[in-house]
Amino acid sequence: MYHRVDTLPCDPWQLAVNPENFEQQLAEICQYWHPVSLTELRQAVATRSVKDRSVVLTFDDGYIDNFIHAKPLLEKYKVPATFFIATQHCESQAPFWWDELQTILVDAPELPSQLQITIKNELLTADLSSETVLTPLLSEQQKTWEACVSTPTERCRIYEQVWQRLKTMSAAEQQVQMAKLREWAGLPKERPAALRCMTPDHLHALTSNSLFTIGSHTMNHPALGERPPEEQASEIRGGNQYLHEQLGNLIEVFAYPYGNYNETSVALVREEGLSTAVTTEEGVVTNQTNPLRMHRYQVCNWDKPTFGKKLDAWYSHA
Helix, strand or coil, X not given: CECEECCCCCCCCCCEECHHHHHHHHHHHHHHCEECCHHHHHHHHHCCCCCCCEECEEEEECEHHHHHHHHHHHHXXXXXXXXXXXXXXXXXXXXXXXXXXXXXXXXCCECCCEEEEEECCEEEEEECCCCCECCHHHHHHHHCCCCCCCCCXXXXXXXXXXXXXXXXXXXXXXXXXXXXXXXHHCCCCCCCHHHCXXXXXXXXXXXXXXXXXXXXXXXXXXXXXXXXXXXXXXXXHHHHHHHHHHHCCCCCEXXXXXXXXXXXXXXXXXXXXXXXXXXXXXXXXXXXXXXXXXXXXXXXXXXXXXXXXXXXXHHCCC
């Protein structure tokens, strides 16, 4: 499971692999493993014929760096990949709320000294008086920040608190809170270009190569298991239909946003005619795997030797 192929100054969720390491990882896969497409894996599970040492690459969310950095390297090494697209972000080019939240609370050059924000009737506060200016020292401290593992600064602490509460909200509720935070920080509505997603033109370009598959990731990337059934249905169907209309072919594969789902989510995915769905739960796919709950391992910014050891360790769990 990949998300981004880029070099980021601050990556709290460990979502980015830099292009140099990504190429090393592809070389490792091609040298010692058997890269296959997600469709091939699904068919192998259905016929109980999963090949030994098979590896499938997937990319969640649809960041523009997937097209700029990952696509050329995947083509160079002839490795198939599936890209799961959150369609509303593809259409609007608005950043994901968690990225914008980081831009506001963590990366902003200057912030007010006090924050008070009410989210779902809960007052959150932060004293930023010693961190109003993003100094070089502060930036350095935040470079190694891993969300939910450590909080090196007050900016990071309040980011995590707000993130935890926004994650379970609807897209509309999230945007209300983001607007409040932008106004508090005195930031313009324009967002950094690096946070954009692939456009429909990029998706068309991907599908012109048989190596690549486009999958659905809902419209607005909600935590499905936290949302009512009617909203889940709208998100799953809406994302699927958008991609079908844009690309002209049936969409067969799906990724649960955040890996968050419940029995209703699985039933809706099945009803939509999606044959394969992937989670964020760690585990090896076998002949007995439920095709609507395929496990994945998240890949981090590792060099070739480290990545090789990770693959061996994961494979040992089969």
